[in-house]
Amino acid sequence: MAQNQSKDTAEQAEFRAYCVDWLKSNHPGRPPVKLPLGALELSDPEALKWLQGWQKSAYDAGLIGCDYPTEVGGGGRDGCQIIANQEMQRAKTPFLPNIIGMGMAAPTIFFHAQDDVKAELLPGLLSGEDIWCQGFSEPGAGSDLANQQTFAERDGDNWKINGHKVWTSLAHFASWMILLCRTDKNDKYNGLSYFVVPISSMLGKGVTVRPLIKMTGQTGFNEVLFEDLVVPDKYRLDEVGAGWKVAMTTLAHERGAGPLVTPASGGMSNDEEGSVSTNSASSLAALAKGQPRAGKTAADDPLIRDEIVKLTIRQEAMRQNARRASVPALVDHPMRIPLQGKLVATELNQDLAELAYQIEGVASSLYVADDNAPAQGQWPLAYMNSFGVTIAAGANEVQRNILGERVLGLAKSK
Amino acid sequence: MATQPKNFGFGEDETMLRDSARKFFSDNCGADKVHRLVAGDPNMFREIDCAWDESLWQQVVELGWLAACVPEAAGGIGMPLVAAVSLAEEAGRSAYPSPLLSTFMSTFVLKACGTPASTEALGTIASGTPTTLAVTNSLGSLESGDTDVKVGNDGTLTGTSYYVQDARKCSQYVVSAEGAGGNGLYLVQAADPGVSIEADAIIDLTRDQAQLVFTGAAAVELAPPRAGAAALDAALPALLCLASADLVGAGEWLLQTTVEYAQTRVQFDRPLGFFQAVKHPLVNVMLEIDNAKSLTYSAACAMETGEDNALDLARMAKSQASDMGVFAASRAVQFHGGIGFTWECYVHLFFKRAMHSQTLLGDARHHRTILADSLIGRAA
Numbered sequence: 018m019a020q021n022q023s024k025d026t027a028e029q030a031e032f033r034a035y036c037v038d039w040l041k042s043n044h045p046g047r048p049p050v051k052l053p054l055g056a057l058e059l060s061d062p063e064a065l066k067w068l069q070g071w072q073k074s075a076y077d078a079g080l081i082g083c084d085y086p087t088e089v090g091g092g093g094r095d096g097c098q099i100i101a102n103q104e105m106q107r108a109k110t111p112f113l114p115n116i117i118g119m120g121m122a123a124p125t126i127f128f129h130a131q132d133d134v135k136a137e138l139l140p141g142l143l144s145g146e147d148i149w150c151q152g153f154s155e156p157g158a159g160s161d162l163a164n165q166q167t168f169a170e171r172d173g174d175n176w177k178i179n180g181h182k183v184w185t186s187l188a189h190f191a192s193w194m195i196l197l198c199r200t201d202k203n204d205k206y207n208g209l210s211y212f213v214v215p216i217s218s219m220l221g222k223g224v225t226v227r228p229l230i231k232m233t234g235q236t237g238f239n240e241v242l243f244e245d246l247v248v249p250d251k252y253r254l255d256e257v258g259a260g261w262k263v264a265m266t267t268l269a270h271e272r273g274a275g276p277l278v279t280p281a282s283g284g285m286s287n288d289e290e291g292s293v294s295t296n297s298a299s300s301l302a303a304l305a306k307g308q309p310r311a312g313k314t315a316a317d318d319p320l321i322r323d324e325i326v327k328l329t330i331r332q333e334a335m336r337q338n339a340r341r342a343s344v345p346a347l348v349d350h351p352m353r354i355p356l357q358g359k360l361v362a363t364e365l366n367q368d369l370a371e372l373a374y375q376i377e378g379v380a381s382s383l384y385v386a387d388d389n390a391p392a393q394g395q396w397p398l399a400y401m402n403s404f405g406v407t408i409a410a411g412a413n414e415v416q417r418n419i420l421g422e423r424v425l426g427l428a429k430s431k
Numbered sequence: 432m433a434t435q436p437k438n439f440g441f442g443e444d445e446t447m448l449r450d451s452a453r454k455f456f457s458d459n460c461g462a463d464k465v466h467r468l469v470a471g472d473p474n475m476f477r478e479i480d481c482a483w484d485e486s487l488w489q490q491v492v493e494l495g496w497l498a499a500c501v502p503e504a505a506g507g508i509g510m511p512l513v514a515a516v517s518l519a520e521e522a523g524r525s526a527y528p529s530p531l532l533s534t535f536m537s538t539f540v541l542k543a544c545g546t547p548a549s550t551e552a553l554g555t556i557a558s559g560t561p562t563t564l565a566v567t568n569s570l571g572s573l574e575s576g577d578t579d580v581k582v583g584n585d586g587t588l589t590g591t592s593y594y595v596q597d598a599r600k601c602s603q604y605v606v607s608a609e610g611a612g613g614n615g616l617y618l619v620q621a622a623d624p625g626v627s628i629e630a631d632a633i634i635d636l637t638r639d640q641a642q643l644v645f646t647g648a649a650a651v652e653l654a655p656p657r658a659g660a661a662a663l664d665a666a667l668p669a670l671l672c673l674a675s676a677d678l679v680g681a682g683e684w685l686l687q688t689t690v691e692y693a694q695t696r697v698q699f700d701r702p703l704g705f706f707q708a709v710k711h712p713l714v715n716v717m718l719e720i721d722n723a724k725s726l727t728y729s730a731a732c733a734m735e736t737g738e739d740n741a742l743d744l745a746r747m748a749k750s751q752a753s754d755m756g757v758f759a760a761s762r763a764v765q766f767h768g769g770i771g772f773t774w775e776c777y778v779h780l781f782f783k784r785a786m787h788s789q790t791l792l793g794d795a796r797h798h799r800t801i802l803a804d805s806l807i808g809r810a811a
């Protein structure tokens with residue numbers, strides 16, 4: 018971090034000092050309610066409200082949306098969001114709740130919406146008062162994103178939308194949605210258009226939000242149904258038929274490969290006393306030391322040990338790959354490491370949690386409600402939840418296609 | 432802990448050196464040329480030969496690569512370990528038959544000796560003398576305390592070193608031998624009448640390997656008993672990085688060559704790479720290469736800056752590089768299909784080199800077993 022600071026421009030250095038100072042007296046402290054691991058798992062309205070309060074205060078202080086122009090509610094700075102992110106992380110702040118809004122909707126709106134729509138929507142988005150969700154996935158359009166069936170039909174100055182979106186995180190709290198849908202049934206890619214549509218204000222008036230229950234028993238995402246939802250034409254982003262191109266802006270920023278840095282805070286330990294971390298090889302090693310196996314512990318079993326070390330190596334390699342990716346001279350293809358990120362991280366987490374089953378042995382059968390469950394049943398829960406991320410945002414099979422085609426230059430598998 | 436440079440210590444000089452090496456090998460050491468040089472006779476019971484291009488080696492010497500990591504005080508350039516690592520990677524990408532890797536390994540062992548005699552020996556390397564390590568016993572033990580060579584009262588060496596890499600391409604040896612109270616390191620000239628070479632019949636066509644039999648061979652002490660073993664231990668992270676880099680380079684060649692084949696070879700009306708049964712494993716090979724490369728660079732950087740975890744990182748690198756090498760080689764043969772199984776296809780050169788390299792200085796499981804003690808604690 019000392020390195021980062023030494024490379025600050027004058028504006029960045031001054032802004033960093035300001036952030037440090039502000040955070041000293043404005044850290045929100047411990048939450049009054051239990052927070053989930055991240056914004057996408059928010060289900061408690063009280064937790065959301067508290068986090069929205071944090072985002073609003075950071076926004077009002079200028080730590081969020083720093084690099085957006087002032088006309089759209091931003092800070093009008095240059096290269097400062099990364100500084101704010103670093104300092105919020107260092108101050109161990111809570112995470113920001115409007116993650117889809119800031120990471121995906123805001124850059125897409127900024128690059129593709131008309132000016133009055135930017136000015137209308139971006140301030141409430143950046144402040145966190147308006148929660149956003151993403152309407153891309155459909156029952157028939159999962160990994161094959163372009164297979165959108167939700168249809169927008171022109172109706173004078175409005176559009177009438179009908180269709181069915183699924184796996185919509187945060188829809189139950191959302192004011193707005195970024196929506197990819199079809200405007201021409203005869204052209205798969207050029208028949209798509211991109212809208213922003215109101216959700217909470219239109220519930221019962223063309224919009225229905227229903228929670229989906231995950232295999233774990235938890236809620237977390239939803240399905241959203243549109244029945245003749247009327248949306249003014251000004252909420253269309255870019256040209257009719259340009260939806261695929263606009264969606265690429267969204268996805269580039271989702272992968273951290275877009276021009277705008279996503280506001281991100283975090284670092285505050287989520288752990289209450291005695292809570293369990295399920296995201297590192299070292300936590301697996303600690304688990305193994307407490308689990309009996311053949312008269313010793315699982316940490317004494319040579320095969321378990323070897324598996325733990327293999328995962329430790331993958332974890333360290335992931336860290337070192339990120340380091341290498343930032344040195345252009347050490348990568349042959351600029352996207353070779355960035356495009357691996359999601360695939361590698363989600364499979365590592367899945368494999369960590371899977372190994373925990375073997376380490377826990379027969380006791381891995383005990384779930385979160387059982388007082389005898391090792392580590393409060395969090396490892397089996399983490400294993401089941403790990404499939405959410407190996408599937409979401411382009412299933413890992415699709416990620417392998419992308420790497421094989423874009424980086425290795427192999428023939429397209431379709 | 433010192434601050435770790437984000438670029439692993441790859442400054443402008445190191446990057447330029449790497450780029451010029453890549454060009455040098457692509458101009459002078461293509462797989463077709465290596466194949467003509469070393470794969471002339473497929474007979475399993477052929478005379479053991481040691482084919483290599485000595486004029487190309489002279490060019491390498493003149494480019495100053497051997498001096499790159501020799502300290503300035505010993506007449507070298509004083510570049511960091513990553514410089515040798517990137518040269519080893521480029522050499523691995525060309526399956527370059529030469530004593531380059533052995534000489535780099537010797538350099539880092541000599542640097543760890545820290546005696547006037549070792550400094551002098553480093554000077555001979557800087558001026559172009561190919562050198563290799565003779566530090567392994569008949570069991571192939573990886574322990575610095577094991578050797579089948581003894582130091583006599585008169586200071587000469589007697590006994591045998593096994594699994595000596597590139598023995599017939601080198602003109603001097605850094606020999607581990609048992610003296611009073613432990614193992615020391617000794618410099619022996621290949622031309623000494625007390626040295627005889629018994630070549631091993633090995634699978635890898637791009638290397639040579641031998642037993643060195645010493646009968647009262649004249650020796651210069653590089654590090655006294657015990658200190659020699661300590662120097663080998665201290666240099667181990669560097670040796671592991673260099674062996675890993677060779678594998679990383681081989682992995683890149685295997686991936687690139689197989690990808691090119693999958694782009695052009697058509698079956699069922701499609702290029703092979705269209706099929707996900709081929710595409711996805713090739714992506715997996717790429718992931719494994721990247722892991723091995725980043726771990727290798729990070730270990731080399733940590734060794735250079737004196738990090739406590741340099742050896743752990745180097746073991747991780749060698750473990751990952753070994754498994755990657757085997758995986759990349761096996762997929763390359765498999766996806767080349769029938770032709771990949773033949774002697775005429777160049778893939779077998781890299782397959783054999785990778786299989787040789789994976790066990791050099793310890794295979795993946797060996798290093799993971801030791802890492803487990805360090806990462807988890809000793810088992811009950």
